[in-house]
Amino acid sequence: MSNENIARLIEMHLDNLRTFNDNYRQLNEIHRQYLENHYLHMTMFRRLSDRITELINNYGELIRDTNQTNNRDFIDSININQRERVPAQRQRQSGSESVVRLPNIHITPLVTTRTTLPNLSFIDSFLNILSPVPVIPTERNILDNCTIVRYCDISSSITECPIDLQPFQDDDNVMRINGCNHIFRETNLRRYFLQRSQCPLCRYDILSRSLGDSLD
Numbered sequence: 001m002s003n004e005n006i007a008r009l010i011e012m013h014l015d016n017l018r019t020f021n022d023n024y025r026q027l028n029e030i031h032r033q034y035l036e037n038h039y040l041h042m043t044m045f046r047r048l049s050d051r052i053t054e055l056i057n058n059y060g061e062l063i064r065d066t067n068q069t070n071n072r073d074f075i076d077s078i079n080i081n082q083r084e085r086v087p088a089q090r091q092r093q094s095g096s097e098s099v100v101r102l103p104n105i106h107i108t109p110l111v112t113t114r115t116t117l118p119n120l121s122f123i124d125s126f127l128n129i130l131s132p133v134p135v136i137p138t139e140r141n142i143l144d145n146c147t148i149v150r151y152c153d154i155s156s157s158i159t160e161c162p163i164d165l166q167p168f169q170d171d172d173n174v175m176r177i178n179g180c181n182h183i184f185r186e187t188n189l190r191r192y193f194l195q196r197s198q199c200p201l202c203r204y205d206i207l208s209r210s211l212g213d214s215l216d
Contacts, residue, residue: 026138033136037194137197137206145206147176148186156183162201163188180204 137145152170160167161174161184168174173186182201184192192200197207 026140030136030138033138033194037136040195135197135207136195137193141197141206142190142193145178146189147178148173149176150174154183158183161185161188163192177204177206179206179208 150170151168151172151174154174154176158168162182163184166185168185174183175186175189176183177189177199180199180202182199182204184200189200198205
């Protein structure tokens, strides 16, 4: 085998190694973004579950307090009615007058069954089942479907970022989604793309174009 062939084989192996390294870095980036997004969703669902639990507990306390108040009011009304009645009836026995008092009426308070609140751990499982598997755009997807420019270099009637509602400055880097031409502050849109791939305004999906290109 000639030196030229050996050099060609070495160069081929080096190219394969470089390609493998590039693919490996891209996979690591995708995995990192997925973990960040997964943690974000789990945090959101955990907060939602805690909030639901808190609301149900508060509602149970409100029901118990209301029942206790109603019981007290009911008993008080019974006692008042009894006091307002004629306290005694007079009758004659053996030519003498005696007083027959009405017996005291004891009202048993309404018994309210203490409701055992269900274990809400099932909410987590239910939300996890219903939550769609997020499809996060990669850096390549973003760069292929968006353009980064300075705000002063474009002509646009949009004066503030639709995400944070803060005015654009001339030296701000803005990111324009090529498919719909909506612009956003770059840092805001990149943070948004960690959760979803649609335009925040019109829901245009940047992955739809990437998928179409890959199918072509």
